[in-house]
Amino acid sequence: MYIFKNAFQNLFRNPGRNLMTAGIFLLIITMSCVALVVCNGANDMAKQYKDRLSTEVILNVNEMKVSEAWEKDETFRKPGLTDELIQKIAASGYLKKTVYSAQMEAVADDLKYTESNDYGDIEIQRAGEDPAKTRIPQYILSGFEDVSQAEPFQSGQAKLAEGGTFPGDDNECLISDTLAELNGLKPGDTIRAKSIYYTDKQGNPLEEMELKVSGIYHREYGEGEKDSGYEIFTKYKILTDPRYTYEPVFYADFFLKNPRDLEAFAREAYASGLSEYYSLGTDTVAYDAFVKPIEQMSIIAMIFLCVVLVLGASILLILSSLIVRERKYEIGVLRAMGMKKSKVAAQLVLESALIMGVCLIMGIVLGSLFAQPVTDMLLANQMSQALDGPSLAGGMGGTSFGGLATDNRPITHISAALGLTTIMELVGIALVLTGVAGAVSAACAMKYEPMRILRERN
Structure with missing residues:
Protein backbone atom coordinates (compact mmCIF):
# COMPACT_ATOMS: atom_id res chain seq x y z
CA MET A 1 0.00 0.00 0.00
CA LEU A 53 -13.79 -10.86 -56.31
CA SER A 54 -12.11 -14.26 -55.97
CA THR A 55 -15.42 -16.13 -55.88
CA GLU A 56 -17.53 -13.87 -58.12
CA VAL A 57 -17.79 -15.09 -61.72
CA ILE A 58 -19.22 -12.58 -64.17
CA LEU A 59 -21.15 -13.60 -67.28
CA ASN A 60 -20.60 -11.17 -70.15
CA VAL A 61 -20.99 -11.03 -73.91
CA ASN A 62 -17.67 -11.51 -75.67
CA GLU A 63 -18.11 -8.44 -77.87
CA MET A 64 -14.85 -9.05 -79.72
CA LYS A 65 -15.89 -12.52 -80.87
CA VAL A 66 -19.36 -11.29 -81.85
CA SER A 67 -17.93 -8.39 -83.88
CA GLU A 68 -15.39 -10.64 -85.60
CA ALA A 69 -18.08 -13.17 -86.52
CA TRP A 70 -20.40 -10.44 -87.81
CA GLU A 71 -17.64 -8.88 -89.93
CA LYS A 72 -16.94 -12.24 -91.55
CA ASP A 73 -20.60 -13.01 -92.11
CA GLU A 74 -23.26 -10.28 -92.00
CA THR A 75 -25.94 -12.95 -91.66
CA PHE A 76 -24.42 -14.02 -88.33
CA ARG A 77 -26.82 -13.70 -85.40
CA LYS A 78 -25.64 -13.79 -81.82
CA PRO A 79 -26.99 -16.79 -79.85
CA GLY A 80 -29.55 -15.59 -77.35
CA LEU A 81 -29.17 -15.75 -73.59
CA THR A 82 -32.37 -16.93 -71.96
CA ASP A 83 -33.72 -17.02 -68.46
CA GLU A 84 -33.94 -20.83 -68.73
CA LEU A 85 -30.23 -21.09 -69.54
CA ILE A 86 -29.24 -18.82 -66.65
CA GLN A 87 -31.37 -20.88 -64.26
CA LYS A 88 -29.76 -24.07 -65.58
CA ILE A 89 -26.25 -22.71 -65.03
CA ALA A 90 -27.25 -21.39 -61.59
CA ALA A 91 -28.15 -24.94 -60.52
CA SER A 92 -24.46 -25.93 -60.61
CA GLY A 93 -23.06 -27.62 -57.53
CA TYR A 94 -19.99 -25.39 -57.68
CA LEU A 95 -22.04 -22.31 -56.75
CA LYS A 96 -23.07 -21.01 -53.36
CA LYS A 97 -25.38 -18.34 -54.82
CA THR A 98 -26.33 -16.52 -58.02
CA VAL A 99 -27.37 -12.90 -58.46
CA TYR A 100 -29.01 -12.28 -61.80
CA SER A 101 -30.76 -9.30 -63.30
CA ALA A 102 -32.24 -8.04 -66.55
CA GLN A 103 -32.35 -4.60 -68.14
CA MET A 104 -34.74 -3.22 -70.71
CA GLU A 105 -34.91 0.14 -72.47
CA ALA A 106 -38.42 1.51 -72.19
CA VAL A 107 -40.68 4.47 -72.85
CA ALA A 108 -43.46 6.09 -70.84
CA ASP A 109 -45.10 8.94 -72.71
CA ASP A 110 -47.23 9.95 -69.72
CA LEU A 111 -44.18 10.91 -67.62
CA LYS A 112 -42.30 14.20 -67.57
CA TYR A 113 -38.50 14.25 -67.78
CA THR A 114 -35.75 16.71 -66.92
CA GLU A 115 -34.78 16.84 -70.59
CA SER A 116 -36.92 17.00 -73.71
CA ASN A 117 -37.46 13.66 -75.43
CA ASP A 118 -37.68 12.75 -79.08
CA TYR A 119 -40.81 10.69 -79.62
CA GLY A 120 -39.82 9.60 -83.13
CA ASP A 121 -38.76 6.18 -84.37
CA ILE A 122 -35.30 4.89 -85.19
CA GLU A 123 -33.92 1.69 -86.66
CA ILE A 124 -31.20 -0.07 -84.69
CA GLN A 125 -29.13 -3.14 -85.34
CA ARG A 126 -26.96 -4.65 -82.67
CA ALA A 127 -23.97 -6.75 -83.68
CA GLY A 128 -25.29 -10.20 -84.49
CA GLU A 129 -28.96 -9.17 -84.49
CA ASP A 130 -31.55 -8.26 -87.15
CA PRO A 131 -32.37 -4.57 -87.68
CA ALA A 132 -35.49 -3.47 -85.83
CA LYS A 133 -37.69 -0.37 -85.72
CA THR A 134 -37.82 1.09 -82.20
CA ARG A 135 -38.68 4.16 -80.17
CA ILE A 136 -35.92 6.33 -78.71
CA PRO A 137 -35.47 5.07 -75.10
CA GLN A 138 -36.59 7.33 -72.27
CA TYR A 139 -35.42 5.32 -69.27
CA ILE A 140 -34.01 1.97 -68.13
CA LEU A 141 -35.99 -0.76 -66.39
CA SER A 142 -33.73 -2.92 -64.19
CA GLY A 143 -35.17 -6.15 -62.84
CA PHE A 144 -33.85 -8.14 -59.85
CA GLU A 145 -35.06 -11.13 -57.87
CA ASP A 146 -34.47 -8.94 -54.81
CA VAL A 147 -34.14 -5.25 -55.64
CA SER A 148 -32.39 -4.56 -52.33
CA GLN A 149 -29.48 -6.64 -53.68
CA ALA A 150 -28.96 -4.25 -56.61
CA GLU A 151 -25.45 -2.80 -56.62
CA PRO A 152 -26.46 0.84 -55.95
CA PHE A 153 -28.34 -0.20 -52.79
CA GLN A 154 -25.64 -2.62 -51.65
CA SER A 155 -22.90 0.00 -52.03
CA GLY A 156 -24.95 2.69 -50.30
CA GLN A 157 -25.03 4.86 -53.41
CA ALA A 158 -28.82 4.62 -53.49
CA LYS A 159 -31.13 4.66 -50.48
CA LEU A 160 -34.83 3.96 -50.13
CA ALA A 161 -36.82 6.97 -48.95
CA GLU A 162 -38.87 6.74 -45.78
CA GLY A 163 -42.37 5.39 -46.26
CA GLY A 164 -41.51 3.13 -49.19
CA THR A 165 -40.69 -0.55 -49.54
CA PHE A 166 -38.71 -2.63 -52.00
CA PRO A 167 -40.86 -4.30 -54.68
CA GLY A 168 -42.50 -7.48 -53.45
CA ASP A 169 -44.88 -8.27 -56.29
CA ASP A 170 -43.85 -8.66 -59.92
CA ASN A 171 -45.72 -5.50 -60.98
CA GLU A 172 -44.16 -3.19 -58.35
CA CYS A 173 -41.28 -0.79 -58.91
CA LEU A 174 -38.98 1.82 -57.37
CA ILE A 175 -38.60 5.21 -59.02
CA SER A 176 -36.07 7.98 -58.40
CA ASP A 177 -36.90 11.05 -56.34
CA THR A 178 -36.16 13.14 -59.46
CA LEU A 179 -38.83 11.33 -61.46
CA ALA A 180 -41.25 11.37 -58.52
CA GLU A 181 -40.96 15.14 -58.00
CA LEU A 182 -41.39 15.94 -61.69
CA ASN A 183 -44.55 13.85 -61.96
CA GLY A 184 -46.01 14.19 -58.45
CA LEU A 185 -45.73 10.44 -57.84
CA LYS A 186 -45.80 8.74 -54.45
CA PRO A 187 -45.89 5.12 -53.18
CA GLY A 188 -49.14 3.50 -54.28
CA ASP A 189 -49.39 5.38 -57.59
CA THR A 190 -49.26 3.58 -60.92
CA ILE A 191 -47.15 4.23 -64.02
CA ARG A 192 -47.40 2.69 -67.48
CA ALA A 193 -44.32 1.51 -69.33
CA LYS A 194 -43.59 -0.11 -72.67
CA SER A 195 -40.57 -1.58 -74.44
CA ILE A 196 -38.91 0.57 -77.09
CA TYR A 197 -39.64 -2.29 -79.52
CA TYR A 198 -43.06 -2.45 -81.14
CA THR A 199 -43.08 -6.23 -81.63
CA ASP A 200 -41.32 -9.31 -80.34
CA LYS A 201 -38.98 -11.38 -82.51
CA GLN A 202 -41.95 -13.25 -83.99
CA GLY A 203 -43.65 -10.01 -85.03
CA ASN A 204 -46.33 -10.06 -82.33
CA PRO A 205 -47.15 -6.64 -80.80
CA LEU A 206 -45.76 -6.10 -77.30
CA GLU A 207 -48.12 -5.15 -74.48
CA GLU A 208 -47.84 -2.16 -72.16
CA MET A 209 -47.01 -3.01 -68.54
CA GLU A 210 -48.58 -1.34 -65.54
CA LEU A 211 -46.26 -0.83 -62.58
CA LYS A 212 -47.25 0.17 -59.06
CA VAL A 213 -44.80 2.46 -57.25
CA SER A 214 -43.80 0.71 -54.00
CA GLY A 215 -41.13 3.22 -53.04
CA ILE A 216 -38.89 6.12 -54.03
CA TYR A 217 -35.10 6.08 -53.91
CA HIS A 218 -32.45 8.78 -53.73
CA ARG A 219 -29.15 8.16 -55.48
CA GLU A 220 -25.80 9.91 -55.06
CA TYR A 221 -23.82 10.14 -58.28
CA GLY A 222 -20.03 10.16 -58.45
CA GLU A 223 -17.78 12.42 -60.46
CA GLY A 224 -18.46 12.06 -64.16
CA GLU A 225 -21.87 10.44 -63.63
CA LYS A 226 -25.05 12.16 -64.74
CA ASP A 227 -28.04 12.48 -62.43
CA SER A 228 -30.76 11.49 -64.85
CA GLY A 229 -33.04 9.68 -62.44
CA TYR A 230 -34.21 7.53 -65.34
CA GLU A 231 -33.49 4.11 -63.86
CA ILE A 232 -36.55 2.29 -62.54
CA PHE A 233 -36.06 -0.86 -60.45
CA THR A 234 -38.58 -3.68 -60.64
CA LYS A 235 -38.79 -7.46 -60.33
CA TYR A 236 -36.78 -9.77 -62.55
CA LYS A 237 -39.75 -11.92 -63.53
CA ILE A 238 -41.73 -9.19 -65.31
CA LEU A 239 -38.77 -8.35 -67.55
CA THR A 240 -38.56 -11.97 -68.70
CA ASP A 241 -42.26 -12.07 -69.62
CA PRO A 242 -42.45 -12.34 -73.46
CA ARG A 243 -45.68 -10.32 -73.48
CA TYR A 244 -43.76 -7.18 -72.54
CA THR A 245 -40.18 -7.58 -73.71
CA TYR A 246 -38.40 -8.01 -77.03
CA GLU A 247 -35.25 -9.41 -75.47
CA PRO A 248 -33.94 -7.97 -72.21
CA VAL A 249 -30.21 -7.74 -71.57
CA PHE A 250 -29.35 -10.39 -69.00
CA TYR A 251 -26.66 -10.03 -66.35
CA ALA A 252 -25.57 -12.80 -64.04
CA ASP A 253 -23.01 -12.95 -61.25
CA PHE A 254 -22.21 -16.45 -60.03
CA PHE A 255 -20.51 -16.93 -56.66
CA LEU A 256 -18.33 -20.02 -56.32
CA LYS A 257 -17.99 -22.04 -53.16
CA ASN A 258 -14.28 -22.37 -53.93
CA PRO A 259 -12.32 -19.99 -56.21
CA ARG A 260 -10.33 -22.95 -57.56
CA ASP A 261 -13.48 -24.32 -59.21
CA LEU A 262 -13.61 -21.57 -61.86
CA GLU A 263 -12.38 -23.72 -64.77
CA ALA A 264 -14.58 -26.67 -63.82
CA PHE A 265 -17.61 -24.39 -63.49
CA ALA A 266 -16.89 -22.79 -66.88
CA ARG A 267 -16.69 -26.22 -68.55
CA GLU A 268 -20.00 -27.19 -66.95
CA ALA A 269 -21.65 -23.92 -68.06
CA TYR A 270 -20.58 -24.34 -71.69
CA ALA A 271 -21.72 -27.96 -71.58
CA SER A 272 -25.12 -26.72 -70.35
CA GLY A 273 -25.57 -24.73 -73.55
CA LEU A 274 -23.75 -21.45 -72.94
CA SER A 275 -22.46 -20.14 -76.26
CA GLU A 276 -18.77 -19.45 -76.88
CA TYR A 277 -19.81 -15.87 -77.58
CA TYR A 278 -20.26 -15.41 -73.83
CA SER A 279 -17.39 -15.32 -71.37
CA LEU A 280 -17.08 -16.35 -67.73
CA GLY A 281 -14.36 -14.82 -65.59
CA THR A 282 -13.43 -12.96 -62.46
CA ASP A 283 -13.02 -9.20 -62.28
CA THR A 284 -9.21 -8.96 -62.33
CA VAL A 285 -9.42 -5.29 -63.29
CA ALA A 286 -11.22 -4.43 -60.05
CA TYR A 287 -8.74 -6.51 -58.04
Missing part, protein backbone atom coordinates in the same frame (compact mmCIF):
# COMPACT_ATOMS: atom_id res chain seq x y z
CA TYR A 2 2.88 2.33 0.86
CA ILE A 3 4.48 1.70 -2.53
CA PHE A 4 1.27 2.60 -4.35
CA LYS A 5 0.70 5.71 -2.22
CA ASN A 6 4.28 6.90 -2.68
CA ALA A 7 4.18 6.22 -6.44
CA PHE A 8 0.94 8.21 -6.74
CA GLN A 9 2.36 11.14 -4.75
CA ASN A 10 5.52 11.16 -6.87
CA LEU A 11 3.40 11.97 -9.92
CA PHE A 12 2.65 15.40 -8.41
CA ARG A 13 6.01 15.95 -6.67
CA ASN A 14 7.88 15.89 -9.96
CA PRO A 15 5.45 17.29 -12.55
CA GLY A 16 8.12 18.36 -15.03
CA ARG A 17 9.74 14.99 -15.69
CA ASN A 18 6.44 13.14 -15.41
CA LEU A 19 4.85 15.42 -18.01
CA MET A 20 7.82 14.76 -20.28
CA THR A 21 7.34 11.00 -19.90
CA ALA A 22 3.57 11.36 -20.34
CA GLY A 23 4.09 13.35 -23.54
CA ILE A 24 6.20 10.56 -25.05
CA PHE A 25 3.70 7.90 -23.94
CA LEU A 26 0.74 9.91 -25.29
CA LEU A 27 2.42 10.52 -28.64
CA ILE A 28 3.24 6.82 -29.07
CA ILE A 29 -0.25 5.64 -28.11
CA THR A 30 -2.03 8.22 -30.29
CA MET A 31 0.08 7.45 -33.35
CA SER A 32 -0.18 3.71 -32.72
CA CYS A 33 -3.96 4.02 -32.41
CA VAL A 34 -4.21 5.83 -35.76
CA ALA A 35 -1.91 3.32 -37.47
CA LEU A 36 -3.76 0.29 -36.07
CA VAL A 37 -7.20 1.66 -36.95
CA VAL A 38 -6.06 2.42 -40.51
CA CYS A 39 -4.37 -0.96 -40.86
CA ASN A 40 -7.29 -2.97 -39.45
CA GLY A 41 -9.87 -1.03 -41.47
CA ALA A 42 -7.87 -1.48 -44.68
CA ASN A 43 -7.36 -5.19 -44.01
CA ASP A 44 -11.08 -5.73 -43.39
CA MET A 45 -12.03 -3.89 -46.59
CA ALA A 46 -9.39 -5.72 -48.63
CA LYS A 47 -10.59 -9.06 -47.26
CA GLN A 48 -14.21 -8.28 -48.18
CA TYR A 49 -13.23 -7.34 -51.73
CA LYS A 50 -10.86 -10.30 -52.12
CA ASP A 51 -13.48 -12.76 -50.88
CA ARG A 52 -16.04 -11.34 -53.30
CA ASP A 288 -5.73 -4.66 -59.47
CA ALA A 289 -7.45 -1.28 -59.28
CA PHE A 290 -9.03 -1.44 -55.84
CA VAL A 291 -7.63 -4.26 -53.67
CA LYS A 292 -3.91 -3.75 -54.25
CA PRO A 293 -3.97 -0.05 -53.26
CA ILE A 294 -5.81 -0.96 -50.05
CA GLU A 295 -3.23 -3.65 -49.27
CA GLN A 296 -0.45 -1.10 -49.85
CA MET A 297 -2.27 1.30 -47.55
CA SER A 298 -2.24 -1.37 -44.83
CA ILE A 299 1.49 -1.95 -45.36
CA ILE A 300 2.18 1.79 -45.07
CA ALA A 301 0.25 1.89 -41.78
CA MET A 302 2.23 -1.09 -40.41
CA ILE A 303 5.58 0.46 -41.40
CA PHE A 304 4.52 3.71 -39.74
CA LEU A 305 3.53 1.78 -36.59
CA CYS A 306 6.89 -0.02 -36.45
CA VAL A 307 8.80 3.25 -36.87
CA VAL A 308 6.75 4.91 -34.13
CA LEU A 309 7.28 2.01 -31.73
CA VAL A 310 11.02 1.73 -32.38
CA LEU A 311 11.68 5.47 -32.09
CA GLY A 312 9.30 5.85 -29.17
CA ALA A 313 10.80 2.95 -27.25
CA SER A 314 14.33 4.27 -27.88
CA ILE A 315 13.41 7.72 -26.55
CA LEU A 316 11.72 6.14 -23.53
CA LEU A 317 14.83 4.09 -22.74
CA ILE A 318 17.05 7.16 -22.80
CA LEU A 319 14.54 9.26 -20.85
CA SER A 320 14.04 6.56 -18.20
CA SER A 321 17.77 6.21 -17.58
CA LEU A 322 18.18 10.01 -17.29
CA ILE A 323 15.26 10.27 -14.86
CA VAL A 324 16.76 7.56 -12.63
CA ARG A 325 20.08 9.41 -12.55
CA GLU A 326 18.18 12.55 -11.51
CA ARG A 327 16.41 10.59 -8.75
CA LYS A 328 19.56 8.83 -7.54
CA TYR A 329 19.57 10.55 -4.12
CA GLU A 330 15.87 9.72 -3.55
CA ILE A 331 16.58 6.07 -4.37
CA GLY A 332 19.55 6.09 -1.97
CA VAL A 333 17.38 7.40 0.88
CA LEU A 334 14.75 4.71 0.30
CA ARG A 335 17.39 1.98 0.20
CA ALA A 336 19.10 3.35 3.36
CA MET A 337 15.74 3.27 5.15
CA GLY A 338 15.64 -0.45 4.51
CA MET A 339 13.43 -0.68 1.43
CA LYS A 340 14.34 -3.74 -0.62
CA LYS A 341 15.56 -3.44 -4.19
CA SER A 342 12.47 -5.27 -5.43
CA LYS A 343 10.15 -2.74 -3.79
CA VAL A 344 12.10 0.21 -5.19
CA ALA A 345 11.89 -1.39 -8.64
CA ALA A 346 8.16 -2.05 -8.15
CA GLN A 347 7.58 1.60 -7.25
CA LEU A 348 9.35 2.80 -10.42
CA VAL A 349 7.36 0.38 -12.58
CA LEU A 350 4.13 1.42 -10.85
CA GLU A 351 4.84 5.10 -11.54
CA SER A 352 5.30 4.28 -15.23
CA ALA A 353 2.08 2.24 -15.19
CA LEU A 354 0.05 5.08 -13.65
CA ILE A 355 1.33 7.55 -16.24
CA MET A 356 0.70 5.07 -19.03
CA GLY A 357 -2.86 4.36 -17.81
CA VAL A 358 -3.82 8.03 -18.15
CA CYS A 359 -2.02 8.37 -21.49
CA LEU A 360 -3.66 5.20 -22.82
CA ILE A 361 -7.16 6.61 -22.29
CA MET A 362 -6.24 10.00 -23.75
CA GLY A 363 -4.36 8.39 -26.65
CA ILE A 364 -7.31 6.18 -27.59
CA VAL A 365 -9.64 9.20 -27.60
CA LEU A 366 -7.27 11.34 -29.68
CA GLY A 367 -6.40 8.45 -32.01
CA SER A 368 -10.05 7.70 -32.72
CA LEU A 369 -10.59 11.38 -33.63
CA PHE A 370 -7.63 11.52 -36.02
CA ALA A 371 -8.08 8.05 -37.53
CA GLN A 372 -10.89 8.83 -39.99
CA PRO A 373 -9.28 11.95 -41.56
CA VAL A 374 -5.95 10.12 -41.89
CA THR A 375 -7.70 7.09 -43.42
CA ASP A 376 -9.55 9.26 -45.93
CA MET A 377 -6.33 11.05 -46.89
CA LEU A 378 -4.36 7.81 -47.37
CA LEU A 379 -7.23 6.20 -49.30
CA ALA A 380 -7.56 9.17 -51.65
CA ASN A 381 -3.80 9.19 -52.23
CA GLN A 382 -3.57 5.44 -52.89
CA MET A 383 -6.57 5.35 -55.22
CA SER A 384 -5.30 8.42 -57.07
CA GLN A 385 -1.91 6.78 -57.65
CA ALA A 386 -3.44 3.45 -58.66
CA LEU A 387 -5.76 5.09 -61.15
CA ASP A 388 -3.16 7.57 -62.45
CA GLY A 389 -4.92 10.61 -61.07
CA PRO A 390 -8.02 11.56 -63.05
CA SER A 391 -8.07 8.43 -65.25
CA LEU A 392 -10.92 6.94 -63.23
CA ALA A 393 -14.12 7.33 -65.20
CA GLY A 394 -17.44 6.41 -63.68
CA GLY A 395 -20.37 5.60 -65.87
CA MET A 396 -23.61 3.78 -65.96
CA GLY A 397 -23.04 0.37 -64.43
CA GLY A 398 -19.28 0.43 -64.22
CA THR A 399 -15.87 2.01 -64.02
CA SER A 400 -12.96 2.39 -66.39
CA PHE A 401 -9.44 1.67 -65.14
CA GLY A 402 -6.51 2.02 -67.47
CA GLY A 403 -8.81 1.66 -70.46
CA LEU A 404 -10.35 -1.54 -69.08
CA ALA A 405 -13.90 -1.82 -67.80
CA THR A 406 -15.16 -3.19 -64.52
CA ASP A 407 -18.68 -3.39 -63.09
CA ASN A 408 -17.31 -2.89 -59.57
CA ARG A 409 -17.10 0.60 -58.19
CA PRO A 410 -13.89 1.92 -56.60
CA ILE A 411 -13.54 1.99 -52.83
CA THR A 412 -14.37 5.53 -51.80
CA HIS A 413 -14.68 5.09 -48.03
CA ILE A 414 -13.14 2.93 -45.33
CA SER A 415 -14.71 3.07 -41.90
CA ALA A 416 -12.01 3.95 -39.36
CA ALA A 417 -13.95 2.60 -36.40
CA LEU A 418 -12.13 1.80 -33.17
CA GLY A 419 -12.94 -1.84 -32.45
CA LEU A 420 -12.27 -4.11 -29.50
CA THR A 421 -9.38 -5.76 -31.35
CA THR A 422 -7.63 -2.42 -31.81
CA ILE A 423 -8.15 -1.49 -28.15
CA MET A 424 -6.66 -4.81 -27.02
CA GLU A 425 -3.67 -4.27 -29.33
CA LEU A 426 -3.15 -0.80 -27.85
CA VAL A 427 -3.34 -2.21 -24.32
CA GLY A 428 -0.69 -4.76 -25.30
CA ILE A 429 1.55 -2.01 -26.69
CA ALA A 430 1.03 0.03 -23.50
CA LEU A 431 1.97 -2.94 -21.29
CA VAL A 432 5.12 -3.60 -23.30
CA LEU A 433 6.18 0.06 -23.19
CA THR A 434 5.44 0.25 -19.46
CA GLY A 435 7.43 -2.91 -18.86
CA VAL A 436 10.36 -1.64 -20.92
CA ALA A 437 10.41 1.79 -19.25
CA GLY A 438 10.00 0.28 -15.79
CA ALA A 439 12.63 -2.39 -16.37
CA VAL A 440 15.20 0.17 -17.54
CA SER A 441 14.44 2.41 -14.56
CA ALA A 442 14.73 -0.51 -12.14
CA ALA A 443 17.95 -1.78 -13.72
CA CYS A 444 19.55 1.66 -13.53
CA ALA A 445 18.42 2.14 -9.92
CA MET A 446 19.88 -1.19 -8.82
CA LYS A 447 23.38 -0.17 -9.95
CA TYR A 448 23.77 2.42 -7.22
CA GLU A 449 24.92 1.60 -3.65
CA PRO A 450 22.78 3.49 -1.10
CA MET A 451 25.64 4.54 1.26
CA ARG A 452 27.74 5.85 -1.61
CA ILE A 453 24.78 7.84 -2.94
CA LEU A 454 24.17 9.46 0.46
CA ARG A 455 27.85 10.16 0.96
CA GLU A 456 28.23 11.89 -2.39
CA ARG A 457 24.81 13.62 -2.19
CA ASN A 458 24.54 14.12 -5.96
